[in-house]
Amino acid sequence: MDYPKSDATVGLVGGKFSDGNPGAGVPASRDPASWANLVTDELINVLIAAGIEPDEAADNQLLQALQALGLRASTTALAGVSKLATASEAQGLSEATKALTAATLNSAFQGSNQSLVAAGGYQIFPGGVILQWGGASFSSTGAANLFPIAFPNAAFVPLTGNSGTSGLSIMLSYTALSNTGFTAKSSSGSGTYYYLALGH
Structure with a gap:
């Protein structure tokens, strides 16, 4: 025309x-x-x-x-035209008006939501669940350990496993669980171990 x-x-x-x-x-x-x-x-x-x-x-x-024909903002009920979220907006895990591409969906799990450090890292998932891991110490009297980051709301449970102490057969338990860490106790001796912790 x-x-x-x-x-x-x-x-x-x-x-x-x-x-x-x-x-x-x-x-x-x-x-x-x-x-x-x-x-x-x-x-x-x-x-x-x-x-x-x-x-x-x-x-x-x-x-x-x-x-x-779709020339409007998209909603959960109506199809339309949507603006795409940036990587930083996707990582905020709160953008409700912009769409995610496969690339920005991948980015949503990165940035400040992720620290892939073997000695102590974390992954924040949509919905608020956080997985953390790290190496720490234990003793028969209890050794205090800190999470890589504090859980904003609550820590659920740290899953522990003996590692790095050759030939040591002991029972591990935790006490004083908080948003920032926990105390690890052993049935005998002391050493190091790896743990996984869930929280939100």
Whole structure:
């Protein structure tokens, strides 16, 4: 769809319609029926594509058609056009108006939500669940250990396993569990071990 540039008798000025200048003898542009029909048909085609019956008296049907065809913000009930979230917005795990691509979904688990350090790291998942791990120490009297990051709300349970102490067969338990760490006790002796901790 364009201005009727191919018809020199229309009298476009600068490629657009003009009111002319009667004082200078310049006539106003002519609105040819063929062009008016073309524009009207173009708009009606949008209504038809959206399943809307054209109504001569209505002045909002084009907007309704565009919305029906998806030119609107997406919601959980209606399809539409959505802005894409950035990696940092995805990592915030709270953006509710923007869409995620596969790449930004992957990014959502990274950044400040992830620390892949073998000696002590963590992974924050959507919904608030946090998995942490690390190497720590234990003793028969109890050794205090800190999580890589504090759980914002609560720690559920640290799962412990003996590691790095050759030939040692002992029972491990934990006490004083808090959002920031726990105390590990052994049935005898002392040493190091790895743990997994869940919380939120």
